[in-house]
Amino acid sequence: MSTHSTRLAARLMVAPSVILLFVWMIVPLAMTLYYSFRFYRLLTPDRTRWTSFDNYTWFLNSPDFWLAIFNTLALVGGVLVITVVLGTLIALLIDQPVKGQGVLRILVIAPFFVMPPVAASIWENLFMHPQNGLFAAFARGFGAQPILFLENYPMLSVIGIVSWEWLPFATLILLTALQSLSSEQLEAAEMDGAGAVSRFRHIILPHLTRAITVVILIQTIFLLGIFGEIFTTTQGGPGSASTTLPYMIFKQAIAAKDIGRAAAGGIIAVILANIVAYFLMRGIGKNLDA
Amino acid sequence: MGQITLKSVRKSFGDVHVIPGVDLEIRDGEFVVFVGPSGCGKSTLLRLIAGLEDTTAGQILIDGKDATDLPPARRGLAMVFQSYALYPHMTVRKNIAFPLKMAGLSEAEQAKKVEAAAKVLNLTAYLDRRPGQLSGGQRQRVAIGRAIVREPAAFLFDEPLSNLDAALRVTMRQEISELHQALKTTMIYVTHDQVEAMTMADKIVVLNAGRIEQVGSPLDLYHFPDNLFVAGFIGSPKMNLIEGAEAARHNARTIGIRPEHIGVGSGPWEGTVQLSEHLGSDSFVKVQVDGIGVLNVRAGGEIGVHHGDRIRLNPEPDKIHRFDADGKAIR
Numbered sequence: 221m222s223t224h225s226t227r228l229a230a231r232l233m234v235a236p237s238v239i240l241l242f243v244w245m246i247v248p249l250a251m252t253l254y255y256s257f258r259f260y261r262l263l264t265p266d267r268t269r270w271t272s273f274d275n276y277t278w279f280l281n282s283p284d285f286w287l288a289i290f291n292t293l294a295l296v297g298g299v300l301v302i303t304v305v306l307g308t309l310i311a312l313l314i315d316q317p318v319k320g321q322g323v324l325r326i327l328v329i330a331p332f333f334v335m336p337p338v339a340a341s342i343w344e345n346l347f348m349h350p351q352n353g354l355f356a357a358f359a360r361g362f363g364a365q366p367i368l369f370l371e372n373y374p375m376l377s378v379i380g381i382v383s384w385e386w387l388p389f390a391t392l393i394l395l396t397a398l399q400s401l402s403s404e405q406l407e408a409a410e411m412d413g414a415g416a417v418s419r420f421r422h423i424i425l426p427h428l429t430r431a432i433t434v435v436i437l438i439q440t441i442f443l444l445g446i447f448g449e450i451f452t453t454t455q456g457g458p459g460s461a462s463t464t465l466p467y468m469i470f471k472q473a474i475a476a477k478d479i480g481r482a483a484a485g486g487i488i489a490v491i492l493a494n495i496v497a498y499f500l501m502r503g504i505g506k507n508l509d510a
Numbered sequence: 511m512g513q514i515t516l517k518s519v520r521k522s523f524g525d526v527h528v529i530p531g532v533d534l535e536i537r538d539g540e541f542v543v544f545v546g547p548s549g550c551g552k553s554t555l556l557r558l559i560a561g562l563e564d565t566t567a568g569q570i571l572i573d574g575k576d577a578t579d580l581p582p583a584r585r586g587l588a589m590v591f592q593s594y595a596l597y598p599h600m601t602v603r604k605n606i607a608f609p610l611k612m613a614g615l616s617e618a619e620q621a622k623k624v625e626a627a628a629k630v631l632n633l634t635a636y637l638d639r640r641p642g643q644l645s646g647g648q649r650q651r652v653a654i655g656r657a658i659v660r661e662p663a664a665f666l667f668d669e670p671l672s673n674l675d676a677a678l679r680v681t682m683r684q685e686i687s688e689l690h691q692a693l694k695t696t697m698i699y700v701t702h703d704q705v706e707a708m709t710m711a712d713k714i715v716v717l718n719a720g721r722i723e724q725v726g727s728p729l730d731l732y733h734f735p736d737n738l739f740v741a742g743f744i745g746s747p748k749m750n751l752i753e754g755a756e757a758a759r760h761n762a763r764t765i766g767i768r769p770e771h772i773g774v775g776s777g778p779w780e781g782t783v784q785l786s787e788h789l790g791s792d793s794f795v796k797v798q799v800d801g802i803g804v805l806n807v808r809a810g811g812e813i814g815v816h817h818g819d820r821i822r823l824n825p826e827p828d829k830i831h832r833f834d835a836d837g838k839a840i841r
């Protein structure tokens with residue numbers, strides 16, 4: 221099948237999509253790079269000029285910058301830990317034969333279909349609201365003061381909301397992986413004297429490593445860019461307590477209308493994403509090899 | 511020790527009674543083969559003994575102690591699965607050591623026993639490979655290795671050779687028999703292949719629809735089948751079963767005669783050859799016998815009969831099996 225002409229034909233066939241994807245990627249990247257070295261504010265659009273690295277130095281010296289980096293990584297890390305651990309446990313649970321399994325699975329997966337701003341609004345107004353929220357009602361039921369989630373624990377609240385949205389994804393992937401584990405292997409382990417915990421530790425968990433790797437890689441891609449949940453709930457506040465890198469870029473571009481600085485932030489975000497990707501692939505990428 | 515007793519063991523899945531009641535005595539050191547057509551409950555019976563299925567009613571005794579409700583790990587049995595069920599992420603060494611690790615043995619003891627088992631099974635060169643890098647026969651041996659390191663009271667084999675090609679199956683069959691000679695441990699072996707049953711077993715248990723049809727040594731079953739089912743199941747090619755006038759002449763509802771017990775040349779039966787298969791060592795001849803029906807005959811390799819030939823057949827009179835209206839043997 222792999223003669224010279226078929227290889228050539230294959231390359232010609234994939235060329236259009238490769239070129240399209242490449243252009244789609246390189247044009248915005250090049251424009252961002254271009255603007256990141258420009259002085260360009262939408263309030264004074266006629267006064268633009270080259271500014272060397274001024275946008276970058278401003279961004280890196282901004283008092284919020286390191287907090288935003290920390291918040292971004294905390295959001296990614298926190299959501300990953302919560303979704304993988306809880307996802308594994310829920311997958312184990314709904315893999316058991318129970319009545320109404322089909323309905324149960326749909327219910328578990330449902331949050332994934334709720335769009336981010338809606339999910340965030342639901343959490344903000346129905347659960348975390350200090351007067352009308354469910355949690356506040358619970359707290360009052362026990363005679364305690366309602367917790368001001370978004371005011372006192374903004375970052376943890378955002379992590380909670382995003383985890384709720386992404387938990388179904390992790391559960392779904394891990395559930396399908398669980399179902400592909402042969403029951404004979406578990407039975408063999410049982411005969412070999414492995415208890416439930418040992419079976420999980422030595423048979424189920426190794427079987428799930430590849431699926432967990434996929435969950436971590438895919439979620440990281442999406443979590444690095446989380447914006448809607450923060451915009452809907454905390455607006456990056458109070459102060460800058462829940463400002464992440466994407467939110468900081470948004471504030472520069474839309475609130476301050478400074479395209480140059482926002483572009484510099486974008487380039488920094490690209491670099492951060494690449495650093496994260498590098499460490500992820502070094503750390504767990506080998507799990508993907510057959 | 512590995513003495514296993516089943517006392518009226520029953521197993522139902524809902525309303526389906528897979529095993530309506532089985533009594534069986536397996537002596538220490540015996541090689542017992544459960545054989546029967548697919549769906550006869552032989553694997554279920556093995557899994558009941560292993561403890562992988564709950565017994566609906568009845569008792570399972572292992573070495574005289576009631577094991578009916580014991581978890582699989584505490585029955586002291588080892589099982590080799592049809593799919594081998596090796597742990598794909600572990601090396602061969604770790605696979606074999608896994609039951610020892612679970613039993614809490616020290617690293618040194620684990621290593622010693624794994625080395626010993628690997629030597630017996632010719633796996634020493636493959637200890638650091640993973641199951642995915644091994645051939646079918648080697649995987650089979652790893653599965654057996656994982657079973658023997660535990661020094662179990664009995665080995666349970668669930669159709670272990672059905673995933674191997676024909677040549678390898680013969681070799682592995684002999685290896686398992688030799689292993690039994692060397693270890694002298696009780697082995698229970700499930701198969702649908704009667705050749706495996708006949709060649710390996712000390713005792714064959716023929717199962718049909720969850721019931722034991724007959725228990726006996728391979729030659730007992732061959733020479734003295736208790737009923738029509740066993741008569742038809744054991745032996746290849748199958749025994750010829752004849753009903754009607756010819757059977758009535760022998761005071762039976764049905765008579766059976768094995769293809770190898772019918773002589774060709776002269777004799778009371780006459781018929782037309784429909785098909786003859788010449789294998790070199792033997793010839794299988796299908797004959798339409800007048801007034802009786804189609805009979806399979808196994809003749810010598812030199813016989814030269816072909817489609818359409820008229821031949822005479824001579825059944826050996828003392829090799830005719832007689833069965834009554836219930837299908838039971840008349841002796």
